[in-house]
Amino acid sequence: MFSVTVRDHLMIAHSLRGEVFGPAQALHGATYVVDATFRGEQLDDDGIVVDIGRAAEVLHRLVGALTYRNLDDEPDLAGVNTTTEVLARVLADRIVEAVHAGELGGAAHDLAAVVVTLHESHVAWAGYERAL
């Protein structure tokens, strides 16, 4: 199995609903350093899993649609508890949409999985893996 990963980041405000979150129920924020991994069993004729340039562009566009926002006010995330796990899934789902829309090019047709990891600090991170 091959994999390619690109890294970007986003900076958001949000609050979390549920007693389990303790002080994080208050409005606060986070930088998420985001790793998007593309897995595939085969390389294409160019010797790649995915066009890494396109992968970086798609990731940059997707994190750009969320960064410098208060996620509590985002219509697309209404009713969503934006935990790190949930945000990883949101980004993975949007990347998969971009794959299906052809935005990552022909090499991406045979992807086996997409994994998104969000680092919220130097001591905590969360991820979501979605098979294709």
Add this chain to the structure above:
Amino acid sequence: MFSVTVRDHLMIAHSLRGEVFGPAQALHGATYVVDATFRGEQLDDDGIVVDIGRAAEVLHRLVGALTYRNLDDEPDLAGVNTTTEVLARVLADRIVEAVHAGELGGAAHDLAAVVVTLHESHVAWAGYERAL
């Protein structure tokens, strides 16, 4: 599959038994930067795999029970060759015990696996994954 990881560290002395270890057969020591990963197929109603605060507390307590020790003298590790692989398993097993004892809260009931990775330097690390 979702995952959540928390990081902590411990600093110990020990020696390793076996010719394969060369100079590491002498009493020496290590800092292990420890990553504990919790994997699960589902999020609970709060949108989490595991309560990250409790996960960090449990990890901190477990590494606290080993740090600033000479592992050669630990009764719990008598007869154990405390390689990085073995210590990763010891910590993973203790984390699983904590999960079963309910110390990580209700979200942890559906965990699929626990992974512990011990970084012994900037150029070497080892890990152990245990299914639940």
Add this chain to the structure above:
Amino acid sequence: MFSVTVRDHLMIAHSLRGEVFGPAQALHGATYVVDATFRGEQLDDDGIVVDIGRAAEVLHRLVGALTYRNLDDEPDLAGVNTTTEVLARVLADRIVEAVHAGELGGAAHDLAAVVVTLHESHVAWAGYERAL
């Protein structure tokens, strides 16, 4: 010159005032990974610049007083544009107060400088150095 550094982090919401900040004028947030460095020309009789345990505790208390907050609503920061540079100075000033109040112990009497560095992402950080 000797130095000792301890690392912690805080997660906040805030907005920045001024056209120069572009989209960061909106309410958003950040994780700051915080490095506090203590510099001194001499070691004390124990062979330390500062009690690293106390240094970590003081830093943890000071970042704890800001984390999980919306800095726009903090009375202590009213009228302050909480750029990364400014927050580095705020934390450095509070550390120096703690040094003067004796909270870092006797070894800290001879400190030459305190430096605070705030990492706001994997590609940007800012710092403030204050002589003592």
Add this chain to the structure above:
Amino acid sequence: MFSVTVRDHLMIAHSLRGEVFGPAQALHGATYVVDATFRGEQLDDDGIVVDIGRAAEVLHRLVGALTYRNLDDEPDLAGVNTTTEVLARVLADRIVEAVHAGELGGAAHDLAAVVVTLHESHVAWAGYERAL
């Protein structure tokens, strides 16, 4: 499942063939920070997956055979488009040959997989996993 990873690096020149590579079709170069991971279900009697010292030596020899070269001129890589994915496979295959030749010692007999990850910058990396 246990794993052990060792890290090394290599510095090469090369060019990539294919329009998808854009400016990287020109002769340029890269540092690859290389992580070689050895996975196994069992520990041997010494408590290890693989002799980490031998693993580091083998990796160092293999990256040494490529470093400070122009890969476009390497006879062994003639006709190969040396993308990061392809180089990860080349190194993984050579590590597996070394395992089969007994260079990693007896503990390596029961390895389940070898994974090679090449970090080409702080924001991009690729890997190849090969089952044994």
Add this chain to the structure above:
Amino acid sequence: MFSVTVRDHLMIAHSLRGEVFGPAQALHGATYVVDATFRGEQLDDDGIVVDIGRAAEVLHRLVGALTYRNLDDEPDLAGVNTTTEVLARVLADRIVEAVHAGELGGAAHDLAAVVVTLHESHVAWAGYERAL
């Protein structure tokens, strides 16, 4: 003293002239992860040392002018032995030119120094500091 740092990278081929470089006299290459630090004694009215957005743009343009090249063929570097130290100075000088040309905005008028650090691997880096 305040500081702000932004990070980017470039990937080049080159060879080094001089017996001291051993195998690095052959055509090879490197990824340089580049940190550009801006130091100043004062913050401007917005509370910044330098507009971090402009700083990142200027750094990206300057590394973009070198990346995906064979530095042995660059007219601007003819006769230059492109060691890591020398490349750090080249980039620092170009950043200072950009500061003087007003490309970093008004806040940059009072900069005290520019520092450029080039990481050539996980175990080696070099830098150049230039006072303004």
Add this chain to the structure above:
Amino acid sequence: MFSVTVRDHLMIAHSLRGEVFGPAQALHGATYVVDATFRGEQLDDDGIVVDIGRAAEVLHRLVGALTYRNLDDEPDLAGVNTTTEVLARVLADRIVEAVHAGELGGAAHDLAAVVVTLHESHVAWAGYERAL
């Protein structure tokens, strides 16, 4: 001012004397990731501050003389409280001896300073800078 840094590591056991060290008074251990920085105002005719290959070799030899040891039993360190600060000075002093003995080559004649930084974990490090 130019600088060149090389990184290596050592793994030791030791105990610390003094109530300030709390549980670290017991025999324990540490991995120190060691950065040795060489600073100089001028580059030599080859365009370097110091021969980076020799610098890495000297650092490797010096950390090799301490690693896999119990520092409490080292004759050279008898009566020394081996705090991270003290070990940074020990290594810096030994590097300066090597510079004076000509082991770093001709380029090292004009060095302005040597800095040694010891990372004892992902959240704590200490250093010593010595002018030449």
